[in-house]
Amino acid sequence: MPLNMRFRFSPTKDGLVKVLGPLETDIMQIIWQDERSTVKKVHRKLSQQREIAYTTVMTTMSRLAEKGVLRRHREGLAYVYTPAITESDFVTMVVQQVLDGLLDDYSTTAIDYMIDYLARRNPKELRRIQQTIQARIAA
Known part of the structure; x- marks a missing residue:
């Protein structure tokens, strides 16, 4: 879209x-x-x-x-x-564009910050991401 x-x-x-x-x-x-x-x-x-x-x-x-x-x-x-x-698709598009820009130019910094942020603010979400990563590696 x-x-x-x-x-x-x-x-x-x-x-x-x-x-x-x-x-x-x-x-x-x-x-x-x-x-x-x-x-x-x-x-x-x-x-x-x-x-x-x-x-x-x-x-x-x-x-x-x-x-x-x-x-x-x-x-x-x-x-x-x-x-x-839709509002939901708009939000998704914006998030993807922002993250694409950050990850294209500052991948390590962006990922390290996201991990640190989630460890401080949302450990449950960090565990969910960890499981998702492990499942992708195993596949």
Whole structure:
């Protein structure tokens, strides 16, 4: 599922804001929840939380469509937007791209850090990975 998506990774941000901007994340959350929407409907929902221009929402949704995260088609006078990728598949794609980049350039450092991190924060997951590695070696 290749997307035309280029993003900046901001590790200090929370959730999807790490890779999408705050407005893009809010829009995608609405679209993933509703499964199809118009700029007008998304703008109405966002306006309940903050003051935002209709044209800002329209431009952001158009850019998300250009990036391949949203699909759009015309129905009458309005565009209807649907997700081009599920939230779960999007998260998987982002994680794979980030890890591919780290492992391509800094394999030893990245792996050592992941092991140390899991030993400190999630020993159960570290044991699961150990079992998976042992099973792959045995196969």
